[in-house]
Amino acid sequence: MYTSIKYSVGSNGTNQLYVNSSNALALRNIATQDSTQNLLGVAYKVLPALTLNAGFGKFSSSGANFQGTSKQFGGTYTVGQWDVLAQVAKVDDTSSTNIDRKMTGLGVNYNFSKTARAYFRYDSINYGSNVTAAAGSEITRTAIGISKSF
Secondary structure (H helix, E strand, O other): OEEEEEEEEOOOOEEEEEEOOOOOEEEEEEOOEEEEEEEEEEEEEEEOOEEEEEEEEEEEEOOOOOEEEEEEEEEEEEEOOEEEEEEEEEEEEOOOOOOOEEEEEEEEEEEOOOOEEEEEEEEEEEOOOOOOOOOOOEEEEEEEEEEEOO
16 A cells, blocks of 8 residues: 655644643644655565554655654454454654654454454553653553444
């Protein structure tokens, strides 16, 4: 899979909330700027029960407020009615703010049928892995539920 998307921001602009170098929340106005994101992803069934996936991306903007690369690796292993899922992702920010991000995710599905499942998810997300932690920059998240597709 390959995708490329471009956003054009007009003179009204938009605002971005970020953690600055002093570890304080700051607001940046971004006006009259273009942003482009390119992503390449692949999934490969290594064994009947094991699928691996990877994704690579690059993003940039005309004002250099957004630029960097991203990569993601993950997989799903199926044993009977159970799916075990894992994923790691990283964004390397090369803009002047240079705030990298990381995520690790684990999950388990119990498949009742092809369309119904119970699930558990755990994620650890760090929105500033290369800077001093600020309030809200490190998050852990869990989810438990049942889903049904139609």
